[in-house]
Amino acid sequence: MKRYVLCGLSNRGLASFVLPLLENGDTVAGVVDPDRARVEAFNDSVLPEGHERLPWYAPPDFDRMVDELAPDTVIVASPDHTHAGYIVAALARDLDVISEKPMVTTAADAARVLRAQRDSKGSVLVTHNMRYIPRHRQIKELIQDGRLGRITHVALDYHVDLRHGGSYFQRWNRVRALSGGLSVHKGCHHLDLVSWWIDSAPEQVFAYGALNYYGPGSPHRPRDASGEPYTGAELYERDPYYRAQAGSGAFPEPGDARTGLYGLAYRHQYPTDTYLYDDEIDIEDTYSALVRYRNGASLAYSLDFSSPWEGYRVMISGTHGQIESRHGRTPDGTPLPGSDTFTFSPLFGTPETIEVIVREGGHEGADPLLRSDLFGEPAAESLRLGLPADARQGALAVATGEAIWRSAVESRPIDIAELLDRS
Ligand SMILES: NC(=O)c1ccc[n+]([C@@H]2O[C@H](COP(=O)([O-])OP(=O)(O)OC[C@H]3O[C@@H](n4cnc5c(N)ncnc54)[C@H](O)[C@@H]3O)[C@@H](O)[C@H]2O)c1
Incomplete structure (x- = not known):
């Protein structure tokens, strides 16, 4: 043991x-x-x-x-x-x-x-763990079995709903020095997933990014007739994010003790009097990026943190076929129509609707197999699909997330090697 x-x-x-x-x-x-x-x-x-x-x-x-x-x-x-x-x-x-x-x-x-x-x-x-979600393994199998041919392009639009998205802007995640920004903290999941699906490494990134929803200049920040932002109780009364989520626990009021799972309090966590419009927010909440991979494929990726729904639309195109999937839920947990299937369309054949496999366990059924790979020997399926992520792959996901925000800030394409191999 x-x-x-x-x-x-x-x-x-x-x-x-x-x-x-x-x-x-x-x-x-x-x-x-x-x-x-x-x-x-x-x-x-x-x-x-x-x-x-x-x-x-x-x-x-x-x-x-x-x-x-x-x-x-x-x-x-x-x-x-x-x-x-x-x-x-x-x-x-x-x-x-x-x-x-x-x-x-x-x-x-x-x-x-x-x-x-x-x-x-x-x-x-x-x-x-996104690699381990059963429907992502199904997609990987189709690609690995050659059903799509050589992958040419991936389009991935990922949306984080306003409850989940807003929570990042009240915690340490909202400070780049603590989280790397959300293109690293959250984007690393998606960027790793795409690299794993297409079995290639990112080479170059060009991106735009902005703070559109949160921060001091938010269009949703309640202001009085003279344009002065409301504070304290008046802010809460008028705030659309707070009103949409009051009682959910997602929006702690100033002074509320921060507690996590099992009611355990945090004492060395972030200050409790944070809000969505604070000056210290120094990250983006919206990204659009293009990524070029070593195998010639490209990714068009978008990510936003204030959406009416949570999930993604993805289209994976290859020389011989295409996969299209839309998966998500509304903030109350209702699955979006179509989330239980995805489509595989051979280039010269009839499209196939594939039922997604659902498994019990955290992170949409990902965690049990992830844990057994981490804490025991990787399962045969895990080795066949290359599921366990190593340090190099972890590094590439971080570097691509950094390349996204750097490209947005510096308005130029960023080579991953520039960030990683020459650091
Ligand atoms: N794989 C996933 O899908 C997933 C999901 C959630 C979180 N995470 C990751 O898990 C990690 C924890 O996130 P969380 O939201 O569960 O955290 P959390 O906010 O619940 O807890 C953070 C803990 O770290 C402690 N801490 C603070 N500074 C520390 C230090 N210098 N050394 C050691 N401990 C310190 C805090 O006291 C607290 O107990 C993060 O890296 C996060 O990105 C991953």
């Missing part, structure tokens, strides 16, 4: 790693988190019976934790900007790492991780 330690007792760290590992009889030997009270509250009220309390370590004590607990694998599930430090420190101790996505927040840190891995006996796996 392997011994794990966790960096960051986050929602994700708890629900996807610590509790399933403990249920499975694995050892979670300790946790690093600046929030000691959160770790103790977990031990007091969430830890299943029969398990030893998780020892707490402060972030600077990572090496002492490794000395004392002798783990085999370090799980990194802390805020994105802290991943690089833990990954590099773990690799320096020849430990294996399982890192939440995005692997890191900048291409420079991605290059640092790749260098550290070259000098280590340990290696890094990244939790790119």
Whole structure:
């Protein structure tokens, strides 16, 4: 049995790693988190019976934790900007790492991780769980079996609904230094998915991006007759995002304690008095990008964070056929019509409607197989489809996300090699 330690007792760290590992009889030997009270509250009220309390370590004590607990694998599930430090420190101790996505927040840190891995006996796996969603595996199989021929083009429009999108603008994600911006934090999922589907690596990016919905200049920010923004209770009364989601918990009011899963409070989390129109927001909420891949394929990608629905439309075109899929739901969870099928159209044949496979488990049925690949030996299906994501693939997803915002800011095409290989 392997011994794990966790960096960051986050929602994700708890629900996807610590509790399933403990249920499975694995050892979670300790946790690093600046929030000691959160770790103790977990031990007091969430830890299943029969398990030893998780020892707490402060972030600077990572090496002492490794000395004392002798783990085999370090799980990194802390805020994105802290991943690089833990990954590099773990690799320096020849430990294996399982890192939440995005692997890191900048291409420079991605290059640092790749260098550290070259000098280590340990290696890094990244939790790119979108690959594992059953319908995405179905699409991969069709492509891998050659049914589309050589892939020429992908068009992917991804929408994040106003509840989910708005939540990013009230947390640490809204600061580029902490999240890499949403083209990295969220876009890395989609960019990795496309690279994996078409089995190629991104080479060059050109993009536009803007802050259209949130931030101080938002068209939805309530203002009085003289144009002055409302504040306090008046702001809440008039705010369309808040009114649309009041009572959902997605929009905490100033002073509300921030709590996560299992009612565990965050004490070292972001300040509680944040709102959608704050000056510190320094990222974009809308992107349109073109990506060229090594195999000659291209991607037209858009991503926005204030949509009436959540999900995507994707069209994958190859020399011999095409896949088209629209998958999503409204903010109340109602699936959009057509989400239970996708279409495969051979170039010279009759289109086929394919039922999507649905599986139980977190992240639309992705998490159970992801976990069993990460914590055991990868399944035969996983190896055949190339499901586990390694550090290079994690790095490419981050670098492409960075290339998107850099291209938007600098108004020029960005080569991935410029960011990654020369960092
Ligand atoms: N794969 C997915 O689909 C998916 C989904 C959600 C989140 N995530 C990723 O999981 C990670 C955690 O996100 P979350 O929203 O669950 O987090 P969270 O906000 O629930 O918790 C963050 C935790 O990290 C702790 N922390 C803060 N600074 C730290 C540091 N320097 N060292 C160690 N711990 C620190 C906080 O005290 C808190 O306990 C992020 O990297 C996020 O991108 C991935």
